[in-house]
Amino acid sequence: MVNIHDFDAFCFDLDGTIYVGDELLPGVKETFDRLRKNNKKILFITNSPTLTRRECQSRLRKLGIAANLEEVMTAAYVSAVYFMEEHPDALVYIVGEKAIEEEFSHFQLSTTKDPMKATHVLVGLDRSFTYQKLNFAMNAVRNGAKLILTNPDPACPVPGGFISDTMAIASAIEVASGQSIDQIVGKPSSFYAEKVLEKLQMKTDRCIIIGDRLETDIQLGKANHFRTCLVLTGASRKEDIEKVQIYPDYVVENMELLF
Structure with missing residues (x-):
């Protein structure tokens, strides 16, 4: 269990930690009621590339x-x-859903539908991914475009199991193009960690990252000096800790047992 008074900021993953599909997981509402009552900073940090911030809110x-x-x-x-x-x-040639284009539009960034004009290919989860999109992205990369990923997740938890995620699509593009991935933006990258700290305006020793996936949520903390808590309601299991050798500071069965 985590001592609530040891931290001033709590960073939560969403899928598999707060909810699965449209179902709130056990203990979540009570956890946030307590954090708000104690005036703790909260940040929701998701690797989902299919939701804008406003849609997530x-x-x-x-x-x-x-x-x-x-x-x-x-x-x-x-x-x-x-x-x-x-x-x-x-x-940027985008392989992904409308949330990416919407967020790009807020910053007036330039995108293209012509892969041969692209300087970069940005890949996120695309639930309408096709062979044609694979070929367009492959040829863009073969033409010199840098391959960038929104997130490295191979699969995403949904009710009843998992669906393929960004890395599954990106790996196909990588293999077909014969070129390596240049950058991953989402958790556990140092860039993502920098943006977390900019939002919180706080040192890492007063923050904790809480999530369900060892390779992203917990590794984000381990690589960037946050403390971490693995919640066993999503992707990773307790036996996975030794397999991947990523060690959270805390492990709880669900959010009911967080505090």
């Missing part, structure tokens, strides 16, 4: 969890920030 509210827009970070949003800060003049 709306989804949380429908499930009874209050969230300000500035408390939400999605992989789609952080990817737009990445291009604004690192490649503002890029011409």
Whole structure:
């Protein structure tokens, strides 16, 4: 169990931690009620590239969890920030859903439907991914475009199991193009960690990251000096800890047992 008074900021993954599909997981509402009562900072940090920040905020509210827009970070949003800060003049071919394009539009970033004009290919989860899209992205990369990923997740938890995620699509493009992935923007990247700290305006020793996936949520903390808590309601199991050798500071069965 985590001592609530040891931290000033609590960063929560969403899928598999707060909810699965449209179902709020056990203990979540009570956890946030207690954090708000104790005036703790909260940040929702998701690797989902299929939701804008505003859509994510709306989804949380429908499930009874209050969230300000500035408390939400999605992989789609952080990817737009990445291009604004690192490649503002890029011409980006997007393999993904409308959330990425919407976040790009807020920063007035340039995208293209012509893969042969692209300087970068940005890949996120695309539930309408086709052979034609694979070929377009492959040829863009073969033509010199850099391959960037919104997030490295191979699969995403949904009610009844999992669906393929960004890395599954990106790996196909990587193999077909014969070129390596240049950058991953989402958790556990140092760029994502920097954006978390910018939002919180706080040192890492007063923050904790709580999530269900060892390779992203917990590794984000381990690589960037946050403390971490693995919640066993999503992707990773307790026996996976030794397999992947990523060691959280805390492990709880569900959010009911967080405090």
